Amino acid sequence: MPPQNFTHGPVSTNETQINALPIFMFAGGAIGNLIAIIVLSVSRQERKSSAFYTLVCGLAVTDLLGTCLASPLTIANFLDPNVLKDQRLCEFHSFLLLFFGLTGLSIICAMAAERYLAICCPYTYERWRVNRRFAQKFLFFIYISHIFFCCLPAMGMSRSEVQRSGTWCFINWGKHEPVPASYSVMYGVVSLLLILGTIVLNLAVCGALLLMRQRTAQRPVTRASVRQRWRALSSAAETQMIAVLVTTSVVVLACSAPLVVRLFANLMMNKYPDADLAAIRIASVNPILDPWIYILLRRSLFRRLLRLSRRGRSTRRSSSPATQRNLFHPELMRESHVFTQLMCNANIMTQLDFVSELLSVGRKDCDVSVDPQLDRTLRVTEILFIK
Structure with a gap:
C-alpha cells in the first residue's frame, strides 16, 4: 500500500512532495496564528479589554495549540507509519481532533452570544458585567468541560482507532453498539446545536443592526438627538466586530460541518472512507484560514475600506x-x-x-x-x- 498523507489519502508521487505538504500546513497554521495573536495584542487598550476580542484571542490560541499538538504526530506518522498504531498515541490524536474541533465551535458560538447580548440586550450585558475577565472565565469553563467530554472515549465510552487511510485516528464512529454509538450521537448533537446557535445569533445580530440603522436614518435631527446621532455615526467599531464575527463563523462552520455530517451518516449507513477523509481534510484547513481573518480585518485596514466606501457614496450623492x-x-x-x-x-x-x-x-x-x-x-x- 502506498504511503499516506495527513488527511490527503494515498499518494504515489514524489516522496519529497509527500513529506513537504504536512510541514507546510503546520508552518502555515503556526505562523498565521502567531501573527494574529501579535496583531490582537498590540491593538488599542479598549479593544484588548473587551470581551469580544478576548474570545477572538482565545480562538487564535486554540487554533495555535491544535496545530502545534496535532501536526507533529501527523508528520511523525509520515516518517514512520507505525506511530499511530500505538494505542495511547492513537487515543491522544483522536482526543486532539475531538477537543479542538468542538472548542472552536464553542468559542465561535460564545462570540455570537456576546455580540447578541451587547446589541440586543444591553441591560443584561451590563448586569452580567460581560468584560474581559468574564470572557476569560468562560474560556476556562469551555476548556475544562470539553477536556472532560472528549476524554470519555479514553475512559471506555468509545474506542479510538486508526482510520482506513492510516494517517489519522478518530472514534469508532461506524459501529452500532449502544455505548460507542451513544457517544457519537452526543458529540454530533452538541456540535450541531453549536452550529445552529451560531447561525441564529448571527442572524439576530445582523437583523438588529439593520433595524437600528433604518430607524436612525428616518429619525429627524434635533438638538436632543445629538448624542443618539453620534452613537449611530460612531458604529465603525461595532461594524468591524460584526464583520470579524460573521467571516470567522462562515469559515469555522464551513470547515466543521462536513465532519459533523459524517458523524451522523456513519451511524445511519455504511461507512465511506473517502468521504470521512474529505471531511477531516476540510477541518484541517480551518486553523490555517482563521488567523488571516483577524489580520486582514484589523482596525486600520477596516477604516480604510470604510473611507473608500464613503467616498464612493459621497460622489454618487x-x-x-x-x-x-x-x-x-x-x-x-x-x-x-x-x-x-x-x-x-x-x-x-x-x-x-x-x-x-x-x-x-x-x-x-x-x-x-x-x-x-x-x-x-x-x-x-x-x-x-x-x-
Whole structure:
C-alpha cells in the first residue's frame, strides 16, 4: 500500500512532495496564528479589554495549540507509519481532533452570544458585567468541560482507532453498539446545536443592526438627538466586530460541518472512507484560514475600506440635501477635519455632553472659557445637528 498523507489519502508521487505538504500546513497554521495573536495584542487598550476580542484571542490560541499538538504526530506518522498504531498515541490524536474541533465551535458560538447580548440586550450585558475577565472565565469553563467530554472515549465510552487511510485516528464512529454509538450521537448533537446557535445569533445580530440603522436614518435631527446621532455615526467599531464575527463563523462552520455530517451518516449507513477523509481534510484547513481573518480585518485596514466606501457614496450623492446644506455653510467644508479629529478622541462622550450643555444653555449665557479649538467644534456641531 502506498504511503499516506495527513488527511490527503494515498499518494504515489514524489516522496519529497509527500513529506513537504504536512510541514507546510503546520508552518502555515503556526505562523498565521502567531501573527494574529501579535496583531490582537498590540491593538488599542479598549479593544484588548473587551470581551469580544478576548474570545477572538482565545480562538487564535486554540487554533495555535491544535496545530502545534496535532501536526507533529501527523508528520511523525509520515516518517514512520507505525506511530499511530500505538494505542495511547492513537487515543491522544483522536482526543486532539475531538477537543479542538468542538472548542472552536464553542468559542465561535460564545462570540455570537456576546455580540447578541451587547446589541440586543444591553441591560443584561451590563448586569452580567460581560468584560474581559468574564470572557476569560468562560474560556476556562469551555476548556475544562470539553477536556472532560472528549476524554470519555479514553475512559471506555468509545474506542479510538486508526482510520482506513492510516494517517489519522478518530472514534469508532461506524459501529452500532449502544455505548460507542451513544457517544457519537452526543458529540454530533452538541456540535450541531453549536452550529445552529451560531447561525441564529448571527442572524439576530445582523437583523438588529439593520433595524437600528433604518430607524436612525428616518429619525429627524434635533438638538436632543445629538448624542443618539453620534452613537449611530460612531458604529465603525461595532461594524468591524460584526464583520470579524460573521467571516470567522462562515469559515469555522464551513470547515466543521462536513465532519459533523459524517458523524451522523456513519451511524445511519455504511461507512465511506473517502468521504470521512474529505471531511477531516476540510477541518484541517480551518486553523490555517482563521488567523488571516483577524489580520486582514484589523482596525486600520477596516477604516480604510470604510473611507473608500464613503467616498464612493459621497460622489454618487453630489445632489443630495446634505450637499446642498454645505453650499449654504461653506465653513463646514473647511472645519470638518477638526470635528472628525475631536470625535476620534477617547473621551468623546464627555466632550459631547459638554457640547450639548453649551448648546442647551446658550453660548452667550454660559460663563465658561472655551478653548478655541472647541469653540470651532461648537460652530460645526450647530451646523451639523441643529436646523
